[in-house]
Amino acid sequence: MPELPEQSENVPHDSPAARTGLLEGSGWEGRLFSAGRAEPGGGTADAVAPATGRSLGRVALASIEDVAAAAATAARAQVEWAATGPERRAAVLRRAGELFEAHADEIGSWIVSEAGSIPPKAGLETHVAAAECFEASALPTLPQGDVLASNEPRWSFARRRPVGVASVIAPFNFPLILSIRAVAPALALGNAVLLKPDPRTAVCGGVVLARVFEEAGLPEGLLHVLPGGADVGQAAVVDPHVGVVAFTGSTAAGRAVGRLAGEHLIKVSLELGGNNALVVLPGVDVAAAASAAAFGSFMHSGQICMTTGRHLVHESIADEYVAALAEKARHLPVGDPATEQVALGPIIDATQYDRIRTIVDDAVAAGATLEAGGPREGLFYGPTVLSGVAPDNPAWTQEIFGPVAPVTTFSTLDEAAALVNDSEYGLSVGILGDVGQAMALADRIDSGKIHINEQTVSDEAQAPFGGVKASGNGTRIGGPTANVELFTETQWLTVRPDIAPYPF
Incomplete structure (x- = not known):
């Protein structure tokens, strides 16, 4: 994994001076970044520093109704986004990466306070978040499929198409990395995203991403941040607009998500626990x-x-x-x-x-x-x-x-x-x-x-990540091959010069 940055000797990470720019003055407190809704259906809750128990601000919580509205909005916005040229989609992802770099100190201060992370670990998260966006910016211009052999006098293609709406459910421990590693490639490949961060880290794992992509020029309606409990997570899995679920969390919770996805025939990636x-x-x-x-x-x-x-x-x-x-x-x-x-x-x-x-x-x-x-x-x-x-x-x-x-x-x-x-x-x-x-x-x-000759904790934006047995369902996330496989579907397309003859 990348070397951990040195701890800053500047202003304390818990001070207001360390948190200016991206969030300060943006009106994020109590705001649900979804479908233009001013009032969160789930009310608000304190963002709490686990080291001290002190409130860091008020976070908007989503309701099941908010998830349904967000999914419908996302599905409508995704159609135009999928038709947007790859150059523009790539530019949004590159700009997002630059913003993670430019606001690394401010974002890192939230990871330190809200997730209880040491500053070098927070620096690693912002570094990887930028890297994930830069890696994802290459996805829109990848080859979109294959030309296939055919026994008929026709052209035959297997082409990749966006899944549509992707639900991303992320945990508290690496809140920024484990959100952006799915959000960035999903958006780059032409999808809209519902992001449900852990409510314990809803700012550094959710609000931060919403603000970055706002500033990066992502069109409205494509990214919805929906902090909440298990009921909100369940709604983000079973909504009929959702085409894929990327879940990272415990094996017990992953089994529950997998059962729901199976019942509703939803494509699902489960990145789970490990011993x-x-x-x-x-x-x-x-x-x-x-x-x-x-x-x-x-x-x-x-x-x-x-x-x-x-x-x-x-x-x-x-x-x-x-x-x-x-x-x-x-x-x-x-x-x-x-x-x-x-x-x-x-x-x-x-x-x-x-x-x-x-x-x-x-x-x-x-x-x-x-x-x-x-x-x-x-x-x-x-x-x-x-x-x-x-x-x-x-x-x-x-x-x-x-x-x-x-x-x-x-x-x-x-x-x-x-x-x-x-x-x-x-x-x-x-x-x-x-x-x-x-x-x-x-x-x-x-x-x-x-x-x-390394310990067990290692991850890179360009490498496929995932486990076997109770650590996952065999899917991978990270790197172009795995990300394209997860966030697109294969469509078979054939073309003839004239209408084919048939015996009927």
Whole structure:
């Protein structure tokens, strides 16, 4: 993944001076960016900083009726947008990318405050958001299909057509990236979009995108931002105007979305959870491995679908590795990223915090040893290392979605492969050490992504992203091939010079 930017030494990220330009003075508070509706049907709610509990502003919430109105408007606007020349669509996407760059500090300040992110992670999100738009700007001028062979005296084509209206449902953890990675290619390929951001990050995962595309010159009616709960998400799946759903979130929620999409025969992409393994081979540089592992498990307090959730360490270096990782954990500062220079910010809310604490308590009760970490005051949870974790331990079998590094050992590559694959998830795997051994192991692993001599958290705008098993439904997002496949349909078109003769 791109290198994290340095933390700014300028104005505090929580100050009004850090949030001017794109949102300041735009009248975004209480405004529903959809179909010109001034009054949100779902009322308003506070955007809350999880580090302090302080209100950052008032966010408009959508109702089911708002979703229906937005979908109808989007379907009407999409017809003209699909007929718009590729040069103009590309220009809107390029301008959006430039705006993400120009307003990176302001947008980043919201990611820090509203999502509880450290500033370098916020900088990564704005960088990737711009990259996603620049990558998407190349999509309108890609070849639109294929010329096919035919047994008849005719021309035969398979051409790609926009799906129509795309629903994008995005989570809280990387709110900007996980929204824009679907919104940008969907728009570029001639679709309209309904975006339902997580209400906990509705500004940096929703309002920001609406404002960027307003300023980028996107025609009205093509992007609707609809923050809300599960009922709003359900409405955005089942509306008859919707042609594709791009969902990122938990496996449990994804199964519910998949069932709805199946019942209504809606094309759906499910990018779900992961309990990702990092395999540490014998002979590895233990200090370097512990550094990679700490990043994989503790980045954004472990609230990433690609987080390193299982550490498989060769028995010959296990004690040294656990000691090095625990030492890293004990010295990583935890606190409010808006006011302090820290490595870990807050957990998003009390429900997730309590889940992390319960799993760690149950893991210790089941025989694991707490080497470092544990709960702090408020919504802060220290980077945690657990050793002696058995394969049936809850910290090993469950996706924790917190800053917890469970460690177990293996003796052979056969055992390592079996341990990696013995999971319902299959999103991302990292292998550290000898490349020859790593290649042999990689060929035996079921995972959507494998990274040799990297940890498990990695993504790029031009690369296909997705998992297998309970980590997704086999679809991919990212890169031209995957994005065209997801956000367009194939239409067979034939042409004859004259009306064909028929026996009737």
